[in-house]
Amino acid sequence: MALLFRWLVTLATALICLVVAALVLAYYFFERSLPDYNAASTVTGITAPVEIVRDNANVPHIFGETDADVFFALGYAHAQDRLWQMTLNRRAAQGRLAELFGASEIQTDVLIRRLDIYGHAVASVAAQNEDTTIALNAYSDGVNAWLNEVNAGARGRGAPEMWLFNHPISPWEPADSLAILKLMALTLTSQAQNEVLRARTSLILDNNDRLRDIMPDDPTSGIAALPEFAALVPNVPDYMPNMRMAYDPLSPIKPPMLAGASNAWAANAARSASGATLLANDPHLGLTAPTIWYLARLELSSGGVIGGTIPGMPLVLTGRSDALGWGLTSANVDDQDILIEEVNPQNPDEYRDIDGWKPFRTRDSIISVKGGAAITIKLRWTINGPVLPPDQLDLGTITPPGHVTALAWSALTDKDTSMSAAIGIMRSSTVDEAIYAGRDFIAPSQNLTLADRNRIALKTIGALPARDEAHQSKGRYPSFGYLPENRWRGRFPYIDNPEFINPTGGILGNTNNKIVDREFPLHVSYNWGDTQRIYRWRRLMQARSVHTRDSFIEAQQDTVSFAARSILTLMGADLWFTGDAALQGTPERRRQTALDLLSAWNGEMNEHLPEPLIYAAWVREFQKRLIRDELGPLASEFTHANPVFIERVFRDIDGASVWCDVIQSASVETCTDIARQALDDALIWITENHGPAIEAVRWGDAHQATHDHPVLGQAPLLHWFVNIRQSTSGGDHTLQRGLTSGTGLQPFQNVHSAGYRGVYDFADPDSSVFITATGQSGHPLSRYYDNLGELWRRGEYIPMSLDPDLARAAAVGVSVLRPAR
Template identity: 25%
Template sequence: MRTLKRIGKFLLVILVLLTIGIVIFIYKLKPDYSGEQELVQLDKEVSVYYDNYGIPHIYGENEKDAFRALGYVHAQDRLWQMELLRRIASGGLSEVFGKDLVGTDKFFLSLGIADASKITVANLDEDNEGVVLARAYLDGINQFIAEGPTPIEFYLTGIDKEEFVLEDMYNTIGYMAFSFAMAHKTDPLLTTINSKLGPDYLKDLHIGSDVTTEWIKNFKPSQNDSIQNNLTATVNKALGVLNVPLFEGSNSWVIGPEKTKNGKVILANDPHIGFAQPSVWFEAHIETPNYSKYGYHIAGIPFPLLAHNRKSAYGITMFENDDVDFYYEQENPDNDKQYLTPNGYVAYEIVNKTIKVKDSADIEFTYKKSIHGPILNGIADQIQGDRPIAMSWIYTQMDNKVIDALFGLSHSNNLKEFKTALPKIHAPGLNIMYGDVKGNVAWFATAQLYNIPDSVNTKLIYEVGEGLPLQKDLFSFNENPQAINPPSHYVYSANNQPDSIAGMLYPGYYLPENRAKRIVELLEPKNDWDKDSASEMITDVTSSVDPIIIADLAKLIDINLLSETGLKVIDSLKMWNGNYNLQSVEATVFNRWIYYYLKNTFKDELGEELFTQFLGTHFMKRLIAPLSRNESSVWWDDVSTTDVTENMQYIVNKSFSEAITSLKKDFGKNSEKWKWKNVHTIEHAHPIGQIAALRSFFNVGPYPIEGGREVINNMSFSYDETGFYKTSSGPSTRRIVDFSDIENSISILPTGQSGNPFSKHYKDQAEMYVKGKFRKMMMNEDEIKKNAESTLMLIPLVK
């Protein structure tokens, strides 16, 4: 008995010691928001005041010190995110996650982002002020790597921390540029439809510029063969599994003083990005004698993409212009290492790469490059067929000055200085929204645009000897779409069709007019906007287009075919105002109906794989409304049947019946239980959260959430057979800057400021976000210091 007691006491001691060890380990992994920390190369002391949401307010006596401090505190909360983002473009994911990511690494290496980054960095002017501050920022990151606690993800994946260099910064920017591009999803798919089904099947897909839709209007003051269809299917799937944020859309509007209650500009912005944990933006407020900015930073990038101070504010949406082209190459039948050019057959450039793979030997691979760009065949499994396809991407073909541009935007003090930085953004295409304390409002479509003749269809893979020439006819920035202080007294962007460029409608992958139409509908009649009404608008969940679609489709419904439930539901749908609140039954029925409507219209011609890829395109979203008015479309006939020639009415009725049947199966006959909250949810997933036992620790959610596809509060999701909609992307922040009360401007993040799961700020905004609430973006120094939750003093290292 005594022996058992002794063993029991011994085991208890071991358990206590183990518990203490775990507690100490966890404590050491937490971010340190208080105390003192010596930083190398720091000239003067920097004070970092953390507010109640863990946002650092950095006060320094010079910019180099402030940006060095920014690097340190940014890494403290987001080092794992920085690590993941820098690895994508440089082909480093397999080293962390194993052989399943080899195809993704091959694809990104072949894009040439990492090679372009090396060239850019090699040609940098080391005395350039932006470069100096970028290196100071990296110094801060690297000191945290050397001396700070190692994030738990590094332990779980078994990788070592390594210093950050300037190439990493440009690689992250390159990944952003890729994630904006839609051509990879669209052009090969459309080429296959054209070759498999014929040009008549392209006519109703609404892939061109639309002269009937809601445009963003220009205003310049007088003084101013068989291939696989989606080249990135496997890549996007892999990045989705890793929960890496993909940039997808966005809203923004800037209201001039003539339309606001207090006579001052109001800027609203909510960039739409794939949901992940941690969320994409890191907020930081920096004050020095010569620099003041409250900014939103991408992991590993020193200068904010969204920012404001007391003088001006800016935000972004995605331009969605077409800056990627695909070319068929003709290989020499006697030598597959050569291809045809206007000067005869020439040798491909052969590029050799090495990929490090976790728990496996390194993989060596080569790919070919033509004058147009990398040959994508053989790089990833999803690219099939014998015809070589080359990709031409303007991002890797021009001098990269994007970091210079971000430096210029963040350091501008007025509209003139702000405009000077914009031409430096050659890619990715961005809509830059601007407002200032002097009452100016402006929208600029920024990208290096070039002349595209009407005879060239940029949405198809170019045949040999066709397409755009290598030396493009570049437009000057002044010809880009833009509006400065227009007569409407507001500017906006919702990724929709921009106005003409040099007399042409520029090709792009623009989203439907739904959000734009609603934005204009709300902005136009109202002339007393304030912060509260702007915050209501940015969380608006009503579609102006969906009720119109229902009205068009409902005309074709044969009520004699409907059950009692079907009759009740169709009557309710006809009365629906397009609201996507949690209690809406109509939202659930509409989306279930639209899925079957698309499936019954397109799947017979496309097949399972092509149809799935079709559902992930922007043009699919654009065609729903016009197709609901087009009874003569070639797509209505079901080619899998021989005895019946189907028409639109048949498809509409069949789809509605299938939607009702599936909803009854999922929720029962009582349609009151078919509420939006039961099918539409959000979960912010962390890569480590894929492990079931760790999901609840790393992931945030799930929560039922209101909003839906292409409403202002754009909680997007993919259609599939399940009829349950897991929100994949949406507002990465909601932000209202009011120049009548700049110190009380408001914002919110989807989860929290920190990417460290042991931080109290890992998910402290998540429920506020779901409920459409906001918090203050503090700028008043006295208020910040008085209410600081903690203070971290960064002091020069004493040698």
């Protein structure tokens, strides 16, 4: 027995030693890909030495003798810190994810191939102006210089993920940068999905007023009633299964609620305490680890610029120079239409055109699949756009037999000059120059908020599709593509894009709200991204006669929900301070406790309070009870409580209170009945998930920011190292927006928020501040992987200076690139 024991001890010791050795070896190989920020390198592609000075937040400040050399160094720095992120995004834009990840990514690849995003990017390289062409080429050379160093210097394949998903990395090309911008455009639009959902919902509801309830127009809009979708496109099958696949973190197609948002506002000198303009911007995108954003400073011939870049693109997308600040918010332009195309029953290779049958334009495309056989798909186009399969975007649920669907989208052009426009904006020094530069921007549509030293402005940039006034659905439903009135007629002139320059009130801004009230077809959109945050923003802006950098920061960090304050007064109108005395622990007592807490609450979605969780769970359960009997399985598509819908129901606008009556029951339920039942549902859910002590629950425990690695975030053990989770304040409708997932076992996780925040004061530009959600490095072993995350969570910022001496004073490293002779 003693001998056996000794053998077991020896074996266990050997196994432990092997595991430790394997971990040490893995760490050694992974650590090899960490860049040395103090290294000097000799590279091909620059004309003179370039310095990359990394300040104490690891933000690179790049100094070179020519702009081309500076863009070269930006590509080099991006590749050093975010090589995996860049190559993954390029693969997504090319439709080549299945090569790395297998069959799970086939559907995403099929969609991207059918849209031909990369093909349009390749063709658009020739459409760029000279400055942009130089920047794209130099940037590509810089990325490839780092790839050469990785290959020559055994630098751990460039990123730790490369050891797990090893595949050759092709050289970076200018088209790759354009493709990533197009991929961003796809991520930021949800117009096609909204069209399909509206059509599916209209086929279930037999009353147009009920459709306006559940998918309401903006309350300030004067939109006229529309014909029902079923009248436009008859013969759609009665049974419409939900065809949507599980959410894929690698797919650029996001659910409509996650398709992009943002805040930006500006004050002119008259409304600024400093006597100079102010600008704040915080773009909202899906949270990932690392964040989408990468901070950088470029010293160009036109002057220094600093702010948020996206690895893969040679520009500061949002930021400031000494003379100009610029910020972006999603404009929600209706830039997509679903066209239903009739297929020739005698020849499936033809579709109906205006003047008869016409052959589809076709091309074969081969998708390689890891661990499986390659797939060949036939890409098809009509004159309206690419044909999409019925299993994409739920299109099969609204397509009648004998038809297919095509997508018209402004980004599907071979002459996309958006990159040239964005670089032109970055180089501008006045509001007028930036607005002029924006004329060539195509997609994604954005509201460009500007502030120079004297003036402020807001201009919508991006193509506005020119629809016919007689369009059957005004772009709100899928419509027949062979009818001339449903086809686009190019784009409206840039002068028709909404524009506001130096308003007399001295303040302007956008929270993705409706910015113009114009008749179709110059309406811009019917689907605006915000109907709630704008009210809180307006109150904060009007509460002060003048603003400061700090008051703009306070507005960015504001967590009071206008929606909560307005909805609770309706939901609890007949419940406050009512009910008989009840024993501790009974449902009635728990309901009274919850109502007592909410009655004294000011609507602040603070992570440390119980009230935000009670409110969020209550409105979620209330909407579920309202719609599930009318919509059936389709109710699962409405993942987030809509304050406008709930207000319509309680105020009985156009008879909307009928939603409160349960169709399947014999009795007639009131909205108060449903509100009481929904509150009990919410309290049961909270008890099961967060414990029975209602007063002790925390919103932040449910509202965790999920900075998850898109590939390794679900891997056993590894997710503890690569994911960043944080308790956060805010919510779906607060200025400090933390959009909840709305689905799954943790529906209140914060999955979509401001990955970048910047506030610029042109009285003292170097007092400007900024922050990102994680850190500069994409390497989990780097101390800069999450070094900014805790500051971001606490609402803190770091200085944003263009002073080179300040950058050098606390530099964590100075890299020198020298030209090869």
